[in-house]
């Protein structure tokens with residue numbers, strides 16, 4: 396692995412809910428072979444998103460295997476804090492702080508990025524990295540009452556791998572099943588390869604330091 400992709404992997408390691416695949420493709424190509432690289436990406440219809448409601452904390456319930464193995468090795472308790480920016484040069488973008496715990500090294504990581512909004516399409520930018528695709532393809536729950544309960548995001552860049560992230564307001568899924576969400580993605584034209592299925596993210600309350608009942 397070259398210097399650049401090692402650097403990218405290091406940064407990607409804590410990206411958690413994002414697919415850093417525009418650049419991570421290098422690693423995918425080296426280690427996973429070409430079969431996972433998309434020659435074309437799906438073009439799913441995107442729901443309208445109330446950004447105020449979308450802000451707040453999201454737990455990663457699971458994500459596709461390539462993202463998990465290349466950028467989230469041993470990372471558990473992955474969550475993101477989304478803050479809507481309402482003034483200044485980044486007005487209407489969302490600041491994201493991604494947190495995770497590495498069970499192998501014992502390190503906690505926090506990384507701050509910016510989710511840029513361009514109509515219904517988003518892209519996520521971390522310092523020193525090119526922006527990566529981030530599209531919300533599924534939202535469940537009332538934006539006002541629940542500030543949404545469940546979300547699913549899709550990321551794909553032609554020539555790179557595709558990724559799905561399943562997010563919930565709680566450390567567990569609220570009402571949906573993984574199978575239903577994958578079937579929904581399929582109905583939007585997104586077919587996950589056999590070796591890029593959804594892998595669950597451990598969110599155990601004690602491991603994650605959330606056992607505060």
Ligand SMILES: *[C@@H]1O[C@H](CO)[C@@H](O)[C@H](O)[C@H]1NC(C)=O
Nearest residue numbers: 408467468469470497499500
């Ligand atoms: C977690 O720690 C192990 C051991 O230090 C390391 O190999 C791995 O890349 C780390 N994972 C992340 C996501 O940083």
Ligand SMILES: *[C@@H]1O[C@H](CO)[C@@H](O)[C@H](O)[C@H]1NC(C)=O
Nearest residue numbers: 445446447448538539540542
């Ligand atoms: C968007 O969501 C916020 C927070 O729930 C809510 O206060 C606001 O009324 C919503 N806006 C619209 C247009 O529904």
